[in-house]
Amino acid sequence: MAAYEKRRAAAAPAPTPAPAAGSGLAEPARAAVAADGLGNEAEFLLRAGVTAMVREALLKVLEARPEEPVSFLADYFERLVLGSPGAAGEAAAELPGPPQRLARALWYVRLAHHSHRTAFDSNAGAAYEVLGAGGRRRKAGVDGRLYSELLRRICQHGGAPAEAAAALLGRVRCRDHEAVPFDVFRYGVLTCFVLLEFAAKADALFGILDGGSGTADGRVCQAVLRALEDALGTGHFSLPSRYLEAGSKLGPDGLALAMDRALQERKLGSSMSREEFLKKATALFVAKVKPVE
Amino acid sequence: MLSPERLSLPGPEYLAQRHVLTYMEDAVSQLLENREDISQYGIARFFTEYFNSVRQGTHILFREFSFVQATPHNRASFLRTFWRCFRTVGKNGDLLTAQEYHCLLQLLCPDFPMELTQKAARIVLMDDAMDCLMSFSDFLFAFQIQFYYSEFLESVAAIYQDLLAGKNPNTVIVPTSSSGQHRQRQPPNDCSPLDGVEASLFYQCLESLCDRSKYSCPPSALVKEMLSSAQRLTFYGFLMALAKDQGINRALGALPDKGDLFLDPAMDQELEKLVAQVSGLSVSGPTSSSGDTANLPVRNSPRINSPWKPLHHRRKMDAESEGSNEETDSSEN
Numbered sequence: 001m002a003a004y005e006k007r008r009a010a011a012a013p014a015p016t017p018a019p020a021a022g023s024g025l026a027e028p029a030r031a032a033v034a035a036d037g038l039g040n041e042a043e044f045l046l047r048a049g050v051t052a053m054v055r056e057a058l059l060k061v062l063e064a065r066p067e068e069p070v071s072f073l074a075d076y077f078e079r080l081v082l083g084s085p086g087a088a089g090e091a092a093a094e095l096p097g098p099p100q101r102l103a104r105a106l107w108y109v110r111l112a113h114h115s116h117r118t119a120f121d122s123n124a125g126a127a128y129e130v131l132g133a134g135g136r137r138r139k140a141g142v143d144g145r146l147y148s149e150l151l152r153r154i155c156q157h158g159g160a161p162a163e164a165a166a167a168l169l170g171r172v173r174c175r176d177h178e179a180v181p182f183d184v185f186r187y188g189v190l191t192c193f194v195l196l197e198f199a200a201k202a203d204a205l206f207g208i209l210d211g212g213s214g215t216a217d218g219r220v221c222q223a224v225l226r227a228l229e230d231a232l233g234t235g236h237f238s239l240p241s242r243y244l245e246a247g248s249k250l251g252p253d254g255l256a257l258a259m260d261r262a263l264q265e266r267k268l269g270s271s272m273s274r275e276e277f278l279k280k281a282t283a284l285f286v287a288k289v290k291p292v293e
Numbered sequence: 294m295l296s297p298e299r300l301s302l303p304g305p306e307y308l309a310q311r312h313v314l315t316y317m318e319d320a321v322s323q324l325l326e327n328r329e330d331i332s333q334y335g336i337a338r339f340f341t342e343y344f345n346s347v348r349q350g351t352h353i354l355f356r357e358f359s360f361v362q363a364t365p366h367n368r369a370s371f372l373r374t375f376w377r378c379f380r381t382v383g384k385n386g387d388l389l390t391a392q393e394y395h396c397l398l399q400l401l402c403p404d405f406p407m408e409l410t411q412k413a414a415r416i417v418l419m420d421d422a423m424d425c426l427m428s429f430s431d432f433l434f435a436f437q438i439q440f441y442y443s444e445f446l447e448s449v450a451a452i453y454q455d456l457l458a459g460k461n462p463n464t465v466i467v468p469t470s471s472s473g474q475h476r477q478r479q480p481p482n483d484c485s486p487l488d489g490v491e492a493s494l495f496y497q498c499l500e501s502l503c504d505r506s507k508y509s510c511p512p513s514a515l516v517k518e519m520l521s522s523a524q525r526l527t528f529y530g531f532l533m534a535l536a537k538d539q540g541i542n543r544a545l546g547a548l549p550d551k552g553d554l555f556l557d558p559a560m561d562q563e564l565e566k567l568v569a570q571v572s573g574l575s576v577s578g579p580t581s582s583s584g585d586t587a588n589l590p591v592r593n594s595p596r597i598n599s600p601w602k603p604l605h606h607r608r609k610m611d612a613e614s615e616g617s618n619e620e621t622d623s624s625e626n
Contacts, residue, residue: 041325045321057340062307065300074344081335116300
């Protein structure tokens with residue numbers, strides 16, 4: 001960091017009062033750039049691989065659309081440093097153990113949002129490779145233990161309610177010693193991300209119901225949960241018309257009707273906390289997840 | 294995941310909205326300027342450090358003004374850096390002039406324009422007696438508004454002038470209200486007995502300005518709340534209110550609340566240690582101008598105890614403002 005600060009100080013156009021300005025790098029560097037001209041700069045960038053690296057990084061940003069692209073880019077380039085041949089020379093001496101491989105796989109699967117399906121799939125593929133690249137001679141492959149650990153970390157990282165995460169893991173888990181094929185791997189990872197998003201949406205929904213007070217009317221919550229359950233419904237999602245049906249049931253009209261009906265039953269309702277609501281909502285989702293055989 | 298609209302934006306718009314290309318271009322031009330040392334350093338490592346320093350907000354140090362003001366993040370980072378570097382000025386209770394604050398700004402950004410400093414000083418001093426001394430916190434919060442919302446304030450000034458002249462600057466955008474119609478026919482100096490412009494009309498104009506502005510604007514809900522208590526207001530009255538509004542400060546996110554401006558347990562501890570060392574080395578602490586070394590290890594008066602007593606302190610004592618309040622006088626209204 002210190003070296004970098006110094007370079008930047010030297011690159012400032014006016015003389016700076018900071019001690020770093022005395023490094024004397026500024027003049028020769030600028031003179032060189034001025035003499036080279038634009039053509040040479042482009043050539044330098046191309047030859048040094050900067051152009052390709054920047055293009056690749058921007059593509060990753062566009063795929064992932066992170067909330068904070070600067071942090072994303074910092075992490076992205078850091079991974080490149082760690083993965084580059086120079087650094088790999090030192091790192092490969094002791095093979096990356098499961099913790100590093102897990103961290104790296106987690107990073108891959110979090111790169112792109114799952115709605116960008118192609119990007120997500122290719123990142124899942126990369127994660128699968130990384131996770132499976134265990135032994136020096138043979139490819140270890142991904143076993144049930146690594147797979148479960150990765151899913152657990154995805155849920156933990158995304159702040160999913162612990163119970164829902166555990167229930168979901170129970171549904172999509174493989175035995176510890178079993179080899180996990182890629183389609184199961186992808187399915188498990190994808191389901192975890194959808195659960196995270198579902199939990200976030202349910203959380204936002206509760207935020208509307210409680211109006212900032214922390215607890216919401218129990219009857220209204222029950223009605224919303226029932227509407228949700230109804231929309232998730234019976235039967236399989238293979239029929240396209242099912243999506244439309246679910247959508248209409250969860251539309252503002254459908255929800256409003258359900259809540260209205262609930263409020264009209266003039267029973268004294270208890271209140272419901274955020275945790276309880278989240279628990280019930282995510283349980284609905286987890287119940288719909290097709291278990292892995 | 295919680296702001297899904299970014300996922301549906303077209304690529305170039307997403308990149309522009311988050312200023313990704315600004316930083317990428319800057320990174321590449323920095324790289325080109327330093328290409329000699331980079332070849333052995335590694336390009337990926339260079340980018341890692343660049344983006345890490347952007348993330349931490351240290352990337353604006355000693356950079357040219359055009360870059361410092363290029364993105365909201367850069368502006369916030371600069372404000373934060375300015376506060377962190379010079380808060381001892383405030384802690385000591387020193388009062389400085391606009392020119393002196395400008396010198397401090399130039400230590401961080403050599404080509405920082407004087408005009409901006411002066412504008413910030415105008416907010417503190419309500420456009421009056423420009424060579425007055427200001428307290429650090431008064432200047433800092435006014436400067437924050439002026440620097441972060443520069444473009445917004447320029448538009449506000451234009452709107453204010455239009456309103457003052459009896460024109461409704463928003464005749465196209467805001468449906469002409471009866472009061473607007475009425476005001477348009479008034480001769481400009483008709484409102485001279487009343488100072489400033491009508492608050493509600495002013496707010497309408499600001500709201501539509503924020504809707505169409507591509508620059509950062511203060512959250513309109515907070516501005517509305519601020520203006521709701523006033524009937525009429527002047528331009529500098531409005532800016533002063535913006536600068537003093539802690540909600541807006543929090544929404545901007547660069548500086549702590551006014552009360553916490555000089556709280557820094559880590560640095561205090563560090564200073565305690567230094568003081569202990571210094572007083573251990575020599576009996577007459579070189580930084581103590583009061584000559585009272587007995588109270589050095591005990592922090593009973595933050596003003597006397599700070600070993601970071603800057604140059605300005607002595608000069609200020611010459612100016613005989615020692616007994617004055619910590620706040621700039623003209624801001625106490």
